[in-house]
Amino acid sequence: MTIKKNTLVEVCSRHGTFHANAIEDFDTDNEWYPLVLSDDFLEGASKTWFRGEKIPCRKSFVKYIKTKE
16 A cells, blocks of 8 residues: 555554654555654653654554555
8 A cells, every 4th residue: 555645644553553644655565664653642662752753663563554534
């Protein structure tokens, strides 16, 4: 599936379920997804991300990704 730049997505990964925006066009077959967090914050195991921060999102750790727009 191709995700276009600025598309809002819902991601379920090892970080939990969160909402993010694509910062560039990408295909879900890629190893890494270029996303910035659109929720207020997200707590991972060892780090907290805040709205607008780039969040590492590796395909192998994602259970699902779906567009919200």
